[in-house]
Amino acid sequence: MTKALIVIDVQNDFCPGGALAVAGGDEIVPGINALMGEFDTVVLTQDWHPAGHSSFASSHEGKAPFGTTEMPYGTQVLWPDHCVQGSHGAHFHRDLIVDRATMIQRKGMNPAVDSYSAFFENDHVTPTGLEGWLHSRGISSLTFVGLATDFCVSFSAVDAAKLGFQVTVARALCRAIDLDGSLAVAEAGMTEAGVFLD
Ligand code: VGL
Ligand code: ZN
Secondary structure: OEEEEEEEOOEHHHOOOOOOOOOOHHHHHHHHHHHHOOOOEEEEEEEOEOOOOOOEHHHOOOOOOOOEEEEOOEEEEOEOOOOEOOOHHHOEOOOOOOOOOOEEEEEOOOOOOOOOOOOEOOOOOOEOOHHHHHHHOOEEEEEEEEEOHHHHHHHHHHHHHHOOOEEEEEEEEEEOOOOOOHHHHHHHHHHHOOOEEO
């Protein structure tokens, strides 16, 4: 079976000191680098928002980060400004080995729609193209690591399972935001979708 390692959003803004820091986000970098050695195919994802993105609380009058708003595609959590295209915060963590990656999937470019998943925007219908890239290379098994477990990792893993990939999430190499119990909800959703939680 041809397999790939998918490294989700190991970017400065999700690491300590970043705009949307995930506790311990930087701790997983050495382990991810080591795990790359077991895969011929390594894909990185990169959250890559235009300034003023609609997922930023600052784009909504009277809204604070970590609140929610109703978007045409459903309820959207509002975040601090993060991963603005070309900014230091959007760059990969300096110790992450990026040379081995044969594909870097950017996401979240549409100003009006967020994109947690590496496969679809948050409207759940607009594809990123990653499914085709993987399938056309004969890849059927995916291992996910990265940030954050309960948002971009879980959305990506659930979509991958629904698309028919065999999916593992290596939880020791992920860290969560855990907003109001979101980690437990995400883990239940992944299990329900047939994702193997390692
Ligand atoms: C993420 C919130 C907003 C993530 C990205 O990578 O999990 N979370 N944008
Ligand atoms: Zn984002």
